[in-house]
Structure formats: C-alpha cells, structure tokens
Amino acid sequence: MKTVFFDVDTQLDFLFPAGALYVPGAEDIVNTLGELTRFAAANEIQIISTADAHIENDVEFQLWKPHCVAGTAGQQKAANTLLSHSVVLGNVPGDLDAMRPRIRESSQIVLEKRAVDIFTNPNVGPLLELVNADRYVVYGVVTEICVQCAAFGLLERGARVELVSDASKALSIGEGQNVLARFEARGGIVTTAASAMKPPQL
C-alpha cells in the first residue's frame, strides 16, 4: 500500500501568533507536524504540501485578512514541515508536465493555491495520478476549511483517506468536530499521529 502524507497550509501566517491570519492554538500542533515530517522522510513517504500563494489584493482578501502573499515571510512553511528535496508546483495548467521526473524523485511537492480548495489548482489531478497513492494521511490547518476541502476531495478519488485529528486545528471546535463526523460518515478515517505512523490496519 503506497502512502502519501498530505500536509495542508502549515505556513507561518496561520501557525504562529505573529502570523497575518493566525489560527488560535495552532502552535500546539507544530511539534506533531515535525514528527510526521521526520517520519515521512525516514520512511521514504512522499509529502504533498499545499500552500497558499496569494497575489497582493487577491479576491480571497475580501473575505479574509491578507495572508500568505507569495514572497513574504508569512507565506513560508514552518521549518519543521520542510524537507530539503522539495519542489514547488504552481497553479498554471501544464506546470506539471516538465516536472514529472523531478516529482517522482522528490520527497516533498509543495502545491500552490490561491483559493481555499486545493482542487482549484489544475495540476492536482495529474499530480495525484502520478503519485498514485492508495492511502493519504491528511493534516494541517484549518480543519473546517482547507483541510476539509483536501480530505473530501481525496475521498472522492476512491483512496483510503485518514485525517490526523491531533495534527490539525480548527478555528471553531464545534465546526471541526462536525467535519470529522461527516468525514467518517463518508468513509474517511479519523486517526492520531501515533496511529498514522504505524503500518495501517486493513
């Protein structure tokens, strides 16, 4: 069974109090994010990391405070979620084509987006076909928005999808719990980081 870790938006603007769109309490999951990242590296598990990469005055900023503008410090991923051999896959259709060999060899693919739903990036479909995982382990911020989009979108592709509850953070505890309940009702598996780092029980 091929496993891929799916790390959602673990960027400085979301994770830390000085960030532009800080998720209260998100710093509590940072150590666990690092453990998952190191585990993936040690076990040759690829990580797909989604990352907001906004332009200035992006349409999303009508709804949310400006955050994760490409090229700013806050747009960077937390250091312990980054592997040395990462490649960045942008938002432009066809970006994937020239990168196929590098993507196969990379321990981490940073997949950029300009909207909450990673599936708005036209390269996601071809990327998932290329990595061809049987099992996705999803975590990050925030549970009821970007993590939800990623987890449900992956479920629709028929893979086994696990959502790591103690490596994710919600803005609203109640909304986060609702997402986990609906995710399980759709066939997803809610797990913990400790369980996700063991061989899966079928």
Ligand SMILES: [Zn+2]
């Ligand atoms: Zn955003």
